[in-house]
Each structure stands twice: as structure tokens, then as C-alpha cells.
Amino acid sequence: MATSTLGAVSLSCRPSIRMALPLALLLLVAAAAPVIAGPYDAEIAQVRTDIGEKLDLISDQQDRISGEQDRISGFEDDLVALDHQIIDNDSAISTEDIELRVLPVRLELLADQFIRVLASRSEPAMLHQTMAIDAYLRNDERMNAVLTQSAQLAADSLDGVRDRMLYDSVIDESRRRLDLIDAGLRLSADAVRGLRALVVEAEGRRQEAIDTLSGTRDSKPPIRVAIGEARTAIGDARTAIGDARTAITGYEAEILRLEQLAVTLTWTGMQGTDIGRPALAVKIDNVTRAHPQSGLNAADVVYEEIVEGGVTRLVAVFQSTSAAVVGPVRSARTSDPPLLTGFDHPLLAYSGANRGTKNELAASTMVDVGQDAVADEYWRNKSRRPPHNLYTSTDGLWAHHPGRTAVPPAPFVYRYPGQAMHPAASPATGVSIDFGLTEVGYDWNGTGWARTHGSKPHVDDKGSRVAPANVVVQFVSYGWSKADRRSPEAHTTGSGEAWVFTDGQVIVGEWNRPAADLPATFSVDGEEIRLSPGNTWVALARKGTATWR
Numbered sequence: 001m002a003t004s005t006l007g008a009v010s011l012s013c014r015p016s017i018r019m020a021l022p023l024a025l026l027l028l029v030a031a032a033a034p035v036i037a038g039p040y041d042a043e044i045a046q047v048r049t050d051i052g053e054k055l056d057l058i059s060d061q062q063d064r065i066s067g068e069q070d071r072i073s074g075f076e077d078d079l080v081a082l083d084h085q086i087i088d089n090d091s092a093i094s095t096e097d098i099e100l101r102v103l104p105v106r107l108e109l110l111a112d113q114f115i116r117v118l119a120s121r122s123e124p125a126m127l128h129q130t131m132a133i134d135a136y137l138r139n140d141e142r143m144n145a146v147l148t149q150s151a152q153l154a155a156d157s158l159d160g161v162r163d164r165m166l167y168d169s170v171i172d173e174s175r176r177r178l179d180l181i182d183a184g185l186r187l188s189a190d191a192v193r194g195l196r197a198l199v200v201e202a203e204g205r206r207q208e209a210i211d212t213l214s215g216t217r218d219s220k221p222p223i224r225v226a227i228g229e230a231r232t233a234i235g236d237a238r239t240a241i242g243d244a245r246t247a248i249t250g251y252e253a254e255i256l257r258l259e260q261l262a263v264t265l266t267w268t269g270m271q272g273t274d275i276g277r278p279a280l281a282v283k284i285d286n287v288t289r290a291h292p293q294s295g296l297n298a299a300d301v302v303y304e305e306i307v308e309g310g311v312t313r314l315v316a317v318f319q320s321t322s323a324a325v326v327g328p329v330r331s332a333r334t335s336d337p338p339l340l341t342g343f344d345h346p347l348l349a350y351s352g353a354n355r356g357t358k359n360e361l362a363a364s365t366m367v368d369v370g371q372d373a374v375a376d377e378y379w380r381n382k383s384r385r386p387p388h389n390l391y392t393s394t395d396g397l398w399a400h401h402p403g404r405t406a407v408p409p410a411p412f413v414y415r416y417p418g419q420a421m422h423p424a425a426s427p428a429t430g431v432s433i434d435f436g437l438t439e440v441g442y443d444w445n446g447t448g449w450a451r452t453h454g455s456k457p458h459v460d461d462k463g464s465r466v467a468p469a470n471v472v473v474q475f476v477s478y479g480w481s482k483a484d485r486r487s488p489e490a491h492t493t494g495s496g497e498a499w500v501f502t503d504g505q506v507i508v509g510e511w512n513r514p515a516a517d518l519p520a521t522f523s524v525d526g527e528e529i530r531l532s533p534g535n536t537w538v539a540l541a542r543k544g545t546a547t548w549r
Helices: 041-120 122-138 141-151 155-262 336-343 355-363 394-398
Strands: 280-284 301-306 312-318 347-349 378-380 390-392 430-434 439-444 449-453 470-475 477-480 488-491 494-502 505-513 521-524 536-541 546-548
Touching (some): 280 336, 336 355, 430 470, 470 546, 494 546
Parallel strands (some): 301 536
Antiparallel strands (some): 301 312, 430 546, 470 494, 477 488, 505 521
């Protein structure tokens, strides 16, 4: 089958600005999918920062435990030293006790010896006393004269002299014995005084040992208290480490959850792995006779634009999902190239266009997969009246460009489950838009925004209500197409007001698109608006044509 392109087409992928996050925060997705920055990298980075802080806390607490264990070790060494000191003090007290028990015995023995020495003095003292008395008595004049005369006697009187010499020797011996005994008494007295001094010294040493022992024992309780405090600190540190590890386990689970959540479809924010293929835009008829349409509920994004006569035409853009039947397919308009070129050379499926529109399409970066380019991918449903009966298939059109494996930038960003709504959000129940001949409304039903077309519920060919997760009213201005002065042309570059309806809330912000080669961004005071995961319908409405409630 023949294919054609609208203008020079480069199949290389231009990375989305929204996904240009630091390389360190890239998530690993399925092996078959390209590695791209995830939508929750900032949250994961914050959780990893929290993990780092907990790891630092664990390190600090481990250092604290080590320090307290060192303190305990020092305290235990102090207790061991005190125990040794107590043993030494007890030994010293015991030694002094033994000494104090021995010294009284020695004193008693010394007293007995003193008594014996003193008793032994009585005999020589008595003799000395007797001899002294005798000497005194003998010292009278008569006796001395007798003794003097007797010294002159003859030899036969020498026996008397010998008696005197014996007498003198007895006196000298008794005196010598007395002197020895007195010396012994003095020594005994000195020994008693020495023993008594030893007793005093021993009692002093014993008291000193008792005082030291008491001080040593008094030193142990504060050390034990300090050990208890250190062990309490260790317990607290271990508790803190346990809490930190528990928190880390929770953080790791949160990272896993975010990583799993991060594996979402770029174009809808739903869980799943992106399929590398281009965006495919299909122009779908939206007049009442074209209802019910096919494939609308499978589209990632549906734009509603004004065409001739105040009716609207739909531009259903597919990327993450397929639709076996899409239609009825109708003609292109000059509003399409500036609206779609930001999606990196999207495929455009349509049925016919006037010469001016074809020239506009050919000059754009879109890829032509219209009926004229790939006729075999289109068919007509004979049960419906033309021109509202032409259909196609997304997979059939994608099959013509198998080399396009990049995921194009999406028009919106999405919240992950549990992420807070934009702070500018306020409750809303619905919105009504008057395009002219076509009036539509959306009412929040708890899960989506149920659409009405005219006064009737808008349902697809399977009877399913059109109820997108998000509705965006993008207020734009319209001019007239150069290709057909009767055809309105939406101006989708520049900036303007936007109402974003999501999860039962409305966020009044602005859209901004300085150049056509990138999608528009939606924000409030510079803070990007995130939508709920799911499909989105965008009303390209004139200002003043919509009201919300």
C-alpha cells in the first residue's frame, strides 16, 4: 500500500520537556520499554532523601552506642579496679585485725615477763638490802676498829678477811644482778611502750583502711548508676535505630509503590508500560446524524473544535490504547496542524480536505495516513448513510510506520493516587459549553464527567456513556481559514484562560503555548496542573461561551 507524508518528516524522537529530569532519578521500566524519567521522580528523590537521613541517624546512633559501650567498658574497668582496691583494703584490714589481735597477746606475754623480771629482782634486792643493813651495822666505830685491828692479825686470822671478800663479792653480784634486772625492766617497759605504739599505729592503719574501703564502696554506686544510664542510652539508641530501620522499610515500600506507580502511561497517567509508537489523530464527525460514534472512549485525548455552521468536529488522539473501529472519519481543517504538531510528527487520519487545507497539512510536520494515503485501511459501513459511514482501525494505521518506536510528548501531566489536588481547586458539579449550533455539557458522576450532546446523553456505538476522567475548557480565539473563508480556524498557540475539571473539582488557570512544536502547558501562578489518570476531552471554546457550576 502506498503511503505519503505531509511535509518533510523526521522520525527521530524529540524528548519531552516535561520529562527532562535529572538522570540520577530515572526509573527502570519494563525491559522492552524505553528508559524515561518517571512522573514521580521528585517524590522518590524526597523519599530517598528521607532514607538518607534515617541512615545518617542510624550511623549517629551506632556511634552513640559505640561511645556508650566504651564508657561502660571504662566504668567496668573502674569497678574491677575498685573491687581489687576493696580486696586490698579488706586484706589490709584483716592484716591489721590480726596484728591488733596479736599485739594484746604480746603485751600480756610482755607483762608476764615483766612480772617475772620484777619478781626475780626480789631475791638480789633482799640480799642487797640485808648486806647493806649488815654493812651499816658493821660501819660503827667499834666494829670498824675491830676490823682494822683484825687486819693486823696474824695468818691465823686471814679466814676473817676471806669472809669479808666473800661478803663483798656477794654484795657486788647482787648489785650486778639488780642492774641487769633493772635493765631488763627498762627494756620490758620500752617494749611495752613500743607494742602500745604499734597498737596505735595498727589501729590507725585499720581505720584508714576502713575509711578507704568505705570511700571505695561509696564510689561504686555512682559508677553503677553511670553504667545504668549508659545502658539506657544504648537502649534508646537501639530503639531509635529500630525505629529508623522500620521507617526505612516503609520508605523502601513507598519507593517501590511510587516506582510501580511511575510505570504509567505517558498519555493517560494510568498504570501500564508505554508502547513506543506515534500519536495518531483521527478526525471524527460530530453532527447528530453521525452519532453514535466508534472508538471515542478508547482515545487518550479528544479535542472538540468549531467548524462551519457552529457545529463541532472531534479530533480523537490515540497513543496508549488501540481501537479496532474508529469513526465516522471526516475531513481535515486548517485548525489541525497547529493543534497537533506539538506531538512529534503525529499521524493524521482523515477523509478529504480542500486544496488549501491539503497544502497546510503538507507544509506541517504531521504524517499523512488519511484515506487517500492508505485507502485500504478505511471501509464504509453500509448500514449507515454516507458521508457518516467511513471507518478505520488504529492498529492498521500504526502498522504503516513500524519504525516509529518513540513515545511522543503528551498534552497533560497526571496525579498519582493519593497526590493532593492543586491548591487552587474548588468543588464543581459540571460545565456547559455553547459552540453555536452544538451545545454540550459535562456533569460529575463520581468517577467521570458524563457528557451530553444537545439535550441527550452522549453514548458510543456500544451504548457506553462518554464520561472522561477530565474535561479541559481551553478558551481560544477563532479566525478564518485561508483555505476556506467560511471555515473557522482555532488559534491554539499563545496563551489564554483554561478551566480544568478533574475529580469533582475545577481549577481556573491558564494555558500557555509559545510555539506550535510543543504541547500547551496548564498552570496556576506557574504551578503546573496535574489531571486525574484517565482520558481527557478538551473543548476549544470561545471566551464567554461556557459556564461552570
